[in-house]
Each structure stands twice: as structure tokens, then as C-alpha cells.
Amino acid sequence: MKTTLATALLLAAFLGTDDLAKQLRSKEAKERLAAVAAVREQKPEDAVALLTKALDDSDWEVVERAAAALGELADPEAQKALLRTATEVPITRVRRAACDALAVLDAQEAVDELVKKAKGKEPVNALQALTFVGELAEVAFEIKKLDDLATSDDPRVAHWAGRAAVAGARDGSGLGALIALHRNEKNGLVALCGGLDTVAAAPSEKNVAIVQGLALDPNAVDVVSLRALRAMAAALDLTDSAHNLGLVTSGLDPRRGADLAWMVLQRMDTSELESSKLAGAREHVLELARRAAGGGGPETRGAGLRVLERLGEEEDLKVVTALLESGAPRNRIRAAKALGRGFDDATWVQAVSARLGNEGDPTVREELCVQLGRRGLDAALVPLTTALEDDEWTVAVCAAVSLGKLNVDGAAQALATLTGARDWKLRGAAAAGYGWLYRAEAMEPLIELLGDRDHSVKRTAYEGLKRLARRGDVPDKQAAWTAWWEENRERFVFRHPADTEEEKQKYGYSDLGRPPTASDYRRLYESFDVLALEGQYDHIQDLLDGIEIPYRLTNASALQRAELHPFSAFFANCTGEVAGDDVDRLAWFVRTGGHMFASCWSLTNTVKAVYPGVISHDESAGEEVVGSIPIFPVDPQSRFLPGVFPKDVRPYFHLEGSQLITVDRPEVAEVLIDSPAAAQTYGNGNVVAWFEAGHGMVLDSANHFYIHGFEWMPGLKDADDFQHYALNHMGLEFDRWREIEGESYWRSKSKAAEEVPETCVFNFVTNFVRRYRAGLPR
Known part of the structure; x- marks a missing residue:
């Protein structure tokens, strides 16, 4: 019987040094993991020696945890072994653990050695290690032969060369070199994107300032401009966040400014800055969004509205509502989305309803109907009921589903006008609308639609019944559902999904x-x-x-x-x-x-x-x-x-x-x-x-x-290669790897691909x- 990790941890807590050394040689990986944890906790005199030996373990998780423990001990005796682990172990997350430890030991000595290794025939691991250490510890280093590495045909080499070049040069020189290289060499794009990823991960004021030029370049391809904006958003993490954001936003055109505002907003969601600093950043974000929403083409206005629907205030509601009257249908569609998603004030419903009655573009009418489909929005009942008679079926079906989503009195009666329509699409939309109406009056129409001659209508009604009744065991027959409803109608309680945490927990x-x-x-x-x-x-x-x-x-x-x-x-x-x-x-x-x-x-x-x-x-x-x-x-x-x-x-x-x-x-x-x-x-x-x-x-x-991930990747030859690829590129977890590492299918590329799918x-x-x-x- 195999030992569980919890049991092994409990037993290891009472072991002495000799016993820990013995357990580190156990055949059971769980016991060795527990021994590493015990050494980490107890810190015996020979802890460094014990953990250093564990770096040679055959189980990658043991190696990872041993490296992390050595970082906590911060003993220089571990430096050499950790350097070897950081460059020679084939699993990325294990190498990172070693790099994290090196960053708190002698980071400068580590990067000096890694720079030498990056000149070898297989530079990827060394470049990656330089990035990991450089982003954690502010140590300066220069990548030799950067031009050759950054323009390599191997995207892994180019990416990590770019990242390492910036990680070792907080003064902006590495990023400047990558920008110059990209302008002169087609193959410099991957490296530049890597460098921008490092700016976003470990920002410095000089690097953030340099990035602004890329964001201003109208000819930059999307992968560069988006990373440049994300790197600029990293100004939020610098000492004077609001001031720095003000500096980097100057000169941006409205579209790029709004895109930057979105990036900053995303970063604010996970930021640990104090509320006063976030408030200052918020003002910059709103300013950029309002400028974009106030003028320009649909792309520019849409970029601004995306931010306003998250942060918008009462004054913004008026601006967004006014866009419903814009001459461009795309502006009207995006304004409708912003109103429905971002503003609680029910005053927008009147404007959307009025626009729906006067809108000439069916694609806009579709969107207006969709946004009116908010639970409890009584004011939307009349305009949506009217929209059921729209000449375009695309509009009518959106209105029908929205009526169901309202979940208000009168919705069922409105949907009843479609159940006898000649067009199956309208009957099907009625069934879909009833499927969102968590009320008793939806049941009989759905049971009736189970007899529809169209397969989609019938199946939609059946799925709607299962949703409302929370039953999957009643067959798709009118008689069966009629009997079930007659038996349960008096005591059945309809539960809207929004009112229960059960579904969120089940699917979370x-x-x-x-x-x-x-x-x-x-x-x-x-x-x-x-x-x-x-x-x-x-x-x-x-x-x-x-x-x-x-x-x-x-x-x-x-x-x-x-x-x-x-x-x-x-x-x-x-x-x-x-x-x-x-x-x-x-x-x-x-x-x-x-x-x-x-x-x-x-x-x-x-x-x-x-x-x-x-x-x-x-x-x-x-x-x-x-x-x-x-x-x-x-x-x-x-x-x-x-x-x-x-x-x-x-x-x-x-x-x-x-x-x-x-x-x-x-x-x-x-x-x-x-x-x-x-x-x-x-x-x-x-x-x-x-x-x-x-x-x-x-x-x-x-x-x-x-x-089949294994079958398409060049350079994978044997079981070790396949397993390393699965861990590094397919997210195979250590526990699962441990269960299957001895399986015979690893000897065949095609069989491994079938058993461990991408x-x-x-x-x-x-x-x-x-x-x-x-x-x-x-």
C-alpha cells in the first residue's frame, strides 16, 4: 500500500537527522517529499547537505521542493548545486525554483556564470535562468552575441534572449538594443516581444519610458503594440504610480490610450497598492477612456466604452446614451453593450427602448433586444414584446430570448404569440425564451412545444423543461411531462440559477x-x-x-x-x-x-x-x-x-x-x-x-x-522526451505524471499522444x- 503525502508528512515530523537521511532514500516519492518538508521545517545542522543531495532525486517534485528549501536556508554552500539544477534539469518549474533560490543567495555570481553558459550550443535554459534571476534580483548583466541569439530561427532562443536582455538591463539599454534590432531585422520581433514581457513582469522607470515609443508607432504589429501597452501599464507598480501613468500616457492617440487604460484596469484588479494610489491611477484611466469614447471611429470609441462599462460614472452614462444616436451602426451596437453591461441606473432602459422603436439597422436592433434582457427589468417588457413582430427574424428571436430572461409578469403571454408561428425559428426562440423563464407559466407551453414537427424546436423545449424542473430523468414525451407537472405543480419551487451558489460551486x-x-x-x-x-x-x-x-x-x-x-x-x-x-x-x-x-x-x-x-x-x-x-x-x-x-x-x-x-x-x-x-x-x-x-x-x-502534441513536435525521440514535453508544455501535473511515468505507451510517440492528449x-x-x-x- 502506497503512503499518502499527509501520512508521510506526519511521520517525518518526528524523525531525527539520520532517519531523515534514510527517508530521503526511500523508494516512495511521497516519503521523500515529506522528508524534504521536514528538513525545511527542522533545519538540522546538515540540512544543506541533505537538500543538496535531494537535488539529484529522480522525482522532479522532490527536486523542486529541495531547491525551494535551499533558497530559504540561503546558505552559499548550495550555490554550485543550484546553478547546475537551474540549467541542467529538463523541467521548467524545477529550474525556476532553483533560480528563485539563487536570487537570494549570490545573484551576481549566479548571473556571471549563467552568461557564460548562454554562449553554448544549447542556450535556452541559461537564458531562461538569467531571466528568472534577473527579474527577482536587480543585478546587471549583458548577453553576449545578443544579435545572433535574438534573431535565432528557434523561437525559444529568441524569446528568452529578449527576456534576459531586458532582465539584465534596468537602465533601458537591453530594451533599446532589441528595438533597434527589430527595426533592422525581420527576425527580431520574437525577441522584442519577450523583452516587453519582462518589462511587464519586472518594470523599471527607464524601461517603461522607452516602451512609449513603441506604443506610439502606428506601424507596429498587434503582438508588439499590445505588449508595449501592457508594459506601459506596469507603471502602476512603480513608486509614484499615478505620476508615472501620467507621464507614459502623454502623446498617445485616443485608441491606444483607451487600450492602455484597459491594461491598467486589469492590473489594478490584482494590484496590492494602497487605495489612495489606486484612486489616482483610476482618474488617469477614466480620462483616457472618456477621450476615446468621445470621438473617433468605432474601434476608438469601442475601446473607450470597454473601460467605461467597468468604471463609468453618472456623467459617462449621458455620453454613452448619446452614442445610441450615432450615425455609425457599430457605435450604436457598442454603446448598447456598454449600457447593458456597465450601468445599473435604469434610466438607460428608456433610451434603449426608444432607440429600438426607431432603429433602421437590424444588427443594431438585435443588440438592443439582447441588452434589454436583464432579469427583473419590467420596463423592457413592452419594447421586447413589440420587437417580436420585427420583419427580421434575427431581431425577433433575440427579443424572445430576452423576454424569458426578464423573468417578469407578462413575459409568458408575450412569448405565446410565437408558439404557433409558421417559421420554426420563431417557435424555437419561444421555446428558448421559456427555458429562461423560471415560472410555472412556462411549463405548459414547453410541454406543448415538445410535439413540434421541427427537431430543433422540440429539443429546445425539452432542454428548457429539464432546466426549469431540474430533472434529467423524464423522457422527451408530452405525456411524461404532463404527468410529472400534474403531480408536482402545487409544491414545486422554481429556482433561478442566480439565486443559488450550487451551480457556481459545481462548475468552479x-x-x-x-x-x-x-x-x-x-x-x-x-x-x-x-x-x-x-x-x-x-x-x-x-x-x-x-x-x-x-x-x-x-x-x-x-x-x-x-x-x-x-x-x-x-x-x-x-x-x-x-x-x-x-x-x-x-x-x-x-x-x-x-x-x-x-x-x-x-x-x-x-x-x-x-x-x-x-x-x-x-x-x-x-x-x-x-x-x-x-x-x-x-x-x-x-x-x-x-x-x-x-x-x-x-x-x-x-x-x-x-x-x-x-x-x-x-x-x-x-x-x-x-x-x-x-x-x-x-x-x-x-x-x-x-x-x-x-x-x-x-x-x-x-x-x-x-x-497530438507529441507527434508534431520535432526533436522528441524517447519516453523521457515525451514526459518532459508533457510537463513543460501540456501542463501535466506531478501527481499524474508519477502515476503514469512507468506506462509502456511512453515508448511509442503515437500511443503516448493517444493516452496523454493535448x-x-x-x-x-x-x-x-x-x-x-x-x-x-x-
Whole structure:
């Protein structure tokens, strides 16, 4: 029977020095971990010797904890062994632990040795170690042959060369060299982005000031300008935050200023600054946002409104409301979003309702209807009821779902006007609206719609009944539900999801701080309907089979019979061709609340066909977009990326003729993940983007949903290589690695790929599903 870590820790607490030394040689990794913890706590005379020996342990977590313990002891005797660990151990998080320890020992001696090692044939680990130590300890060093390293064809070398160059030069010289190199060498972009990441992680006044020039450059590609703004936002962390923000914001055009305001706002959310300093920073943020919202094109105004919907005050409400009368439909759409999301004052409802009655653009009317769908908003009942008669079905279906979301008296009667409509889309929208109406008067109409002749209408009614009744065991038959309702109507209590913490706790795995496990996935997707479109080159169903998530499979021209409904997720596998009636059915699906996820060529074949004009294929990148690239979060604090980028894990995408993403309407679409390596090679680094579509959402990934990470990565030859890759780039946890490290499948690249699948794309897709099921806003 294997020892648990808790038991081992308890036993180790009572061991003497000799016994601890013996336990550090135990065959059980848990016992060795407990022995390291005991040495750390007891600090015996030979603690350094014991822990230094533990740095050679075969279990990587033991090595990691031993390195951390040596850092706490701060004994110079450990310096040499920690240097070896910081550069020779193959696991990034373990090397970081050694670097953290070196930073509190003799950091200058450490970087002097690491600079020498960075001149070798395999410089990545040394450059990474220089970055880790340099960001923690303000020690100066210079990277030799920086130009060669920073322009390496290996994006890992270039990235870490850029980061290390800035980490060792708080005076701005390293960043200046990278900027000059980028201007003269195409291959300098990856290194520059790495340098900007270091400024954001460990800001200095001179580096932050230098970054301003990049933010002002109108020709800077997105991956550079966004990182420059994020680095400028790091001024918040400097001594006089409000003063520094004032300096770096001067000269910025309104669009860049608003983008910077957003970055600062994100940083403020996690800042430990005292409230008085945050208040000063807040004024700068509001000033930048108001300037952008007050003038310019839709992109500029939208960037300002994004901030105002978070921080806006009464004076801003008037400005945003006035934009409902703007001559540009895109401005009116973004203003409606800002009002619905950010302002509690019900006075905006009157303005939105009035605009809905006079609005000529159906896409604007859609958005106005969506934003009026707020629980308890009685004033929205009449305008939404009127919108049910709109000439455009796209508007009417959004109004129907919003009526259900109101959850007020009269909503059920209004929806009843659609249950007999000739158009299935209207009947289906009524069913979706009833599915949000947590009231007894929704039950009988839904039971009636179970007999509808259209498959989507019938399934939507069934899913609505299951939601309201909190029952998944009643079959989809009118007689069965009639009997259940007759038996329970007098005593049944309807519970709105917003009124209970149960759902949030059930689906709140994002707090784990790690990628979800198979059991996490199964809990999250329990009783949740998943539909996948057959694709030529992508097969998410293979991944779903592996983690035991039920799904249904459909194919092109079969969606009419596929029981598509808005309380579900739809995966468009590459290539994702849809045409004819399928386009309308998917357009209805997303507008009534469905989650649509697309991969690779589905960007054009599905997303553009169903909801055009928001994101599209960047054709200038060409058709030969092929290769494995490291990917990065555009916003490291994004609510959609928990578990996707654990600390010291760098996922890779494999592009196989992939379609990189152009954002045509940045005021409503958001790039979640980018890649400087892709931008350097193809001129565009946008690899994952999403946007809201009616009551639903659309996400596109340039990478396939299911791709065998081991099979595509060059240089992986044996079981050790595969396991190291899984730990460093796929987020494999030590506990899980320990369970499976001896399995025979590691001897085969293809078998290892099947047993340990790459789930990066599925992880951020799952975060959208989790938020939806937990009742959290997008």
C-alpha cells in the first residue's frame, strides 16, 4: 500500500537527522517529499547537505521542493548545486525554483556564470535562468552575441534572449538594443516581444519610458503594440504610480490610450497598492477612456466604452446614451453593450427602448433586444414584446430570448404569440425564451412545444423543461411531462440559477490553478449537450471519447435533423463546410444563446458564413501557414484562460495550413491568444479570438481542437522526451505524471499522444462552458 503525502508528512515530523537521511532514500516519492518538508521545517545542522543531495532525486517534485528549501536556508554552500539544477534539469518549474533560490543567495555570481553558459550550443535554459534571476534580483548583466541569439530561427532562443536582455538591463539599454534590432531585422520581433514581457513582469522607470515609443508607432504589429501597452501599464507598480501613468500616457492617440487604460484596469484588479494610489491611477484611466469614447471611429470609441462599462460614472452614462444616436451602426451596437453591461441606473432602459422603436439597422436592433434582457427589468417588457413582430427574424428571436430572461409578469403571454408561428425559428426562440423563464407559466407551453414537427424546436423545449424542473430523468414525451407537472405543480419551487451558489460551486474548477483533469471535465459537462460537426482534418470527438464526455455527431446538410438547440455547445471541426439551410440554423443557434466553437478552416466555412463581418481569415498570411509555434495569452488575467497557461507551462499550437485571424470589428471581438513566432513568420499572430453573437457566442482557433502534441513536435525521440514535453508544455501535473511515468505507451510517440492528449484548445473552450453553466457573465 502506497503512503499518502499527509501520512508521510506526519511521520517525518518526528524523525531525527539520520532517519531523515534514510527517508530521503526511500523508494516512495511521497516519503521523500515529506522528508524534504521536514528538513525545511527542522533545519538540522546538515540540512544543506541533505537538500543538496535531494537535488539529484529522480522525482522532479522532490527536486523542486529541495531547491525551494535551499533558497530559504540561503546558505552559499548550495550555490554550485543550484546553478547546475537551474540549467541542467529538463523541467521548467524545477529550474525556476532553483533560480528563485539563487536570487537570494549570490545573484551576481549566479548571473556571471549563467552568461557564460548562454554562449553554448544549447542556450535556452541559461537564458531562461538569467531571466528568472534577473527579474527577482536587480543585478546587471549583458548577453553576449545578443544579435545572433535574438534573431535565432528557434523561437525559444529568441524569446528568452529578449527576456534576459531586458532582465539584465534596468537602465533601458537591453530594451533599446532589441528595438533597434527589430527595426533592422525581420527576425527580431520574437525577441522584442519577450523583452516587453519582462518589462511587464519586472518594470523599471527607464524601461517603461522607452516602451512609449513603441506604443506610439502606428506601424507596429498587434503582438508588439499590445505588449508595449501592457508594459506601459506596469507603471502602476512603480513608486509614484499615478505620476508615472501620467507621464507614459502623454502623446498617445485616443485608441491606444483607451487600450492602455484597459491594461491598467486589469492590473489594478490584482494590484496590492494602497487605495489612495489606486484612486489616482483610476482618474488617469477614466480620462483616457472618456477621450476615446468621445470621438473617433468605432474601434476608438469601442475601446473607450470597454473601460467605461467597468468604471463609468453618472456623467459617462449621458455620453454613452448619446452614442445610441450615432450615425455609425457599430457605435450604436457598442454603446448598447456598454449600457447593458456597465450601468445599473435604469434610466438607460428608456433610451434603449426608444432607440429600438426607431432603429433602421437590424444588427443594431438585435443588440438592443439582447441588452434589454436583464432579469427583473419590467420596463423592457413592452419594447421586447413589440420587437417580436420585427420583419427580421434575427431581431425577433433575440427579443424572445430576452423576454424569458426578464423573468417578469407578462413575459409568458408575450412569448405565446410565437408558439404557433409558421417559421420554426420563431417557435424555437419561444421555446428558448421559456427555458429562461423560471415560472410555472412556462411549463405548459414547453410541454406543448415538445410535439413540434421541427427537431430543433422540440429539443429546445425539452432542454428548457429539464432546466426549469431540474430533472434529467423524464423522457422527451408530452405525456411524461404532463404527468410529472400534474403531480408536482402545487409544491414545486422554481429556482433561478442566480439565486443559488450550487451551480457556481459545481462548475468552479477554474480555481484549481491547473489544467482540468478528466474527472473535472466529466463533472463540468455532466448532462450538458455537445454536438460536433464532422470535419475532414479535425476530430474533437476523438478527444471527447478519451475523456469520456458524451457527444452527438452530425455532418454537413444534416443539421435540420440534428436537434440543434441553444442550451448546448456546437463544435465545427475543420474544414467545417456548411451551406443552405444549415447556415440559417446555426445563425439561429448562436443568436438564441448557443456556444459555437470553430477550428482552422471553419473560420471561413462556418464562422464567416454564419455571422460575417466580425473576424475573418487573414489571406495576406498565405496558405502555407505550417509549423509548431509557442502561444501566449494576450491578457494573462483573462477570465477565459484559467488552467490554459499554468505557471512555467508554455503550450504550443501546430499550424497545418491554418487560417490566422483578422479582427474586422475590434470593438466587439477579442483576441485571447497570440503568437509572436507566427507574427514574425506570417505577419499575423492572432490564433484565438471570440465575440458575442446575439445571446450566444462564437470562438475560433487557428489550431485544431484535437492535435497530438507529441507527434508534431520535432526533436522528441524517447519516453523521457515525451514526459518532459508533457510537463513543460501540456501542463501535466506531478501527481499524474508519477502515476503514469512507468506506462509502456511512453515508448511509442503515437500511443503516448493517444493516452496523454493535448487539451490546450479544449481547456479555454471549456472555460466558456463553465462560466455559462455557473451563471457567470461572459
